[in-house]
Amino acid sequence: MRMLESDHSAAPQQAILRQSHRRACARPAHVDIPASMTSTFGITPDQARTMDRAVEHHRAGRLADAAAIYRALVTENPALLAAIHGLGLVAIDLGQAAEAIPLLARCVATAPDDPSYRCSLGLALLKTGQPDAAAVALLPAANSAPGLMQPRLLLARALGGLGRWAEAEDIMVGVTTAFSSEAEAWSWRAHCESENNRPAEAEASLRRALDLKPDDPELLNNLGVILRGRGQLAEAAATYRAALTRAPDHAVSHGNLGNVLGLLGETQSAEFHLRRAVALDPGYVDGHYNLGAHLLRQDRPEEALPHLRRVLAAAPERHDALTNLGVGLVATGEIAEAEACYRRAIHLKPGNAEAHYDLAWLLLQTGRWQEGWDEYEWRWEMPSFSSRRRQFTAPLWDGTPLPDGTLLIHAEQGLGDAIQFVRYANLARSRCRRLVVECPRPMLSLFTAAAAAGLIAGEMIAIGDPQPAYDAQAPFMSLPRLFRSTPANVPAAMPYLIAPPPTEPLILPERGRRRIGLVWAGSPFNKMDSQRSLPAELFMPLLESTSADFVSLQVGPGAEQAALLPASRLVFTCHDRVRDFADTAAVIAQLDLVIGVDTAAVHLAGALGKPAWLLLAFAADYRWLQNRADTPWYPSIRLFRQSKRDDWSAVIAALRAVLTTW
Structure with a gap:
């Protein structure tokens, strides 16, 4: 089963490999006690010393010890916001951002002008998928504390989460102006520029970040992502390797290097790095997805299926994984489950052209041609489809008779497809005054002879020849849909081509x-x-x-x-x-x-x-x-x-x- 384009009609299309970015956590690395807390709430010297011990544990990653001390302080002094804040940050570090939100919201409600509390609340809201609420929490801090980087950086993240990348980039331009020596600021500016389809600017910003932190594997990884997106595959591979030189167990860089090596045709090395990525981080969902996609392209669906199922176990809404799982299931003959995958993928993302096309392939294969030919029209929405979508001077024909008009039908995809579907010329001719048939040049003399013998209708021209004026046009492989073909009514009068005498x-x-x-x-x-x-x-x-x-x-x-x-x-x-x-x-x-x-x-x-x-x-x-x-x-x-x-x-x-x- 074919994964991408071909010279025959394309078969199930696998989704594009995912490049993985990793970004810094973007929150204060330690807990500060605002000066106002001591004077307003009367924190005692003993409590201050206890807070210092809690912060020391927190910075060292001893989260349970830090949480126990914060909790004891809150029990002793329920109004001690610094300790409540610390508990919230521990919850975030433990991956329990939802539990952190009420703690941090209490801090903000009590001390609304403290930017550190707003930053922490904004971070927790971002981690729980609430960028709108995060933006509301962060905006006052960004406006009131222009001398701090974190409120504006987190606000940019929140706006990005809302799809407002232009606004996010505007903020990050200001941040990099004010904090030009901060690599994290340049990294996030690059992210915004990339989302705004400005890859050259994103590359420049990442290189500025790397000037400041030349050995940062995350920055090197992200530069590799940008280079790959710009088609600079060899340079991207070199950049990922540079990241791995500095961090040999960096799973994301292994995965991204594997993707690029696959595109460069180095399939064995690609598989090594893709497997290394998931071995280092078994929970790396994109890593399993990319390994599964690679194995599908190597025609090894039995090996690919467990990785794709693992993706869906972790992320059931991944329409791309559902589409690829369907491809693998068709390849192994599990048609009913494949159809369920495609339909689920389309439900999750109605505009998923690959899933629509793959569903068409399955429906046609199983004889359900009416729905199948309708779905097959999605082929033109796939960026990597085997036939490029050409521009014509007349609209796409909808099958309506053209009693006084000229219809152009034109070949697409492979040479075998041209032979198979030129049979529809006779039906097309019955609905127009004049029919022009455009075919690959290697077919021209063959089709011309068949037309001269009265086997197929139309005036034959080769692709690239001047076209006469026409009123509508249709690709060859849209004609079965227009004529509502089924296995029972395929035009099958034979022969419809004729061989010339041999020279x-x-x-x-x-x-x-x-x-x-x-x-x-x-x-x-x-x-x-x-x-x-x-x-x-x-x-x-x-x-x-x-x-x-x-x-x-x-x-x-x-x-x-x-x-x-x-x-x-x-x-x-x-x-x-x-x-x-x-x-x-x-x-x-x-x-x-x-x-x-x-x-x-x-x-x-x-x-x-x-x-x-x-x-x-x-x-x-x-x-x-x-x-x-x-x-x-x-x-x-x-x-x-x-x-x-x-x-x-x-x-x-x-x-x-x-x-x-x-």
Whole structure:
């Protein structure tokens, strides 16, 4: 199952890897006793000395000891705000911010002008997901204490939590002006600039922070995040490594380095760092998510699923993890649970294009085409979809008849898709006065010949050629939705393509035997290629089971594997002989049978009405449906499916058994 784009129609799309930022705690590191407390509430010298001991424990991280002393002081003097404040800060440090809020709110209510109390309350409110209340608590302190950094920094955080990043950045510009020697201020300014889509400015601010604290692993990690976002992958990797030199057990930097190495194609090193991240911090949710996503891209869904389930156990509302879990479940054949994941992800985030698209893939695969084709339109909302969304001078066609108009239909995605969906040209022509069909250039002469023979309608042009004026346009793979196609009513009049007579270089040798064409590999750029393609030598049992001659239809990558098959049986190779798909069609027309994996050559055989046997992976492309040996798209194609993942041996055995009686 394909994770990202491909030259065939795209399969389930995994969500983007998460980069993890880590930021300083942004609260006072110790508890101060405001001077007003001593005079107003009459703190005794003994109580002051006791407070000093509590603060010492607190600073040293001995939280239980500090809390016991604070609690005893409050019991002795219920009005001692410094001790109440200390209890609140201990609760925050223990991860119990909700319990801290009433304590800190009491301090603010009693001493509303004390900025330290407002900062602590604001921090507790931020930690409990209440940025609006935090902003209310912090604003008076930020206005009344311009000489303090923390009130304004925390206010910026609160505004950011409300999505008011422009205001937050304005505050941080002022903070860095007033506190230009504070690395934390520059770090938070960078965060605001990044959220405001100003990566160059964010990078500059982080570099200012690093000038002040050059060995800070958190700052180095965050600079790596910015560099990765700017596409500077090698420099990002170097920055993460610098962070790890200073903090070898920094889990987030290991995870982020793993992400970047994966993008750089260093898959083994990537996996090492992704696994190291979750080993160092088993509770690192983004780390499990990224490791799961990496394993999915490596076509190892069984290993990916436990990590994605762990993410959802900790964060059930993670729509991205639900989407990726669905991808892994489809790959392992757990279709019902995958559908539930996709629908839950869409419920949580209705605009999640990847989840909509993956749901479409599943619905089409299971034969529910009406809803599936509707959901398939979400492909254009995915930033990494295999076909870029092109700009046209006329609106998208909605299927309404154009009795006096010109309709342009245009190919998208892969070459096999163009062959499969050009069949809709005849239906489209029935709803317009003039039809223009735009196709990949390697298809132009093939489609033009079919149009001349009356098999498909339309005036053919190649992508990139000048377009005539038109009134509406539609991509090929939106046409099944417009014509409400189902498995029962697919346009299946065959053939709808025609092969030209072969020219001299394409005439196959005549040896009085039947001829079988072979194709074993698709484009290596297809993200499903590791599943659909196989080594040529796996076809050896087929060559041994019949006296037929064999022809290699393989062109481009993988064609060199023809040398692994015996020359006495392989009488012709297409590589370096065919110029376009019309040439390939001329070769296929001379064959008795085509055997191959899911590539354009098999689509072409089907469209020519030529018998073909198609080898399919366990989680095959949606167009081949499920649990059937035939396809409504091509009556002449017979399907041979893997019964378990990554096992071609049973498929080859089944083919050999059929071939011996063919």
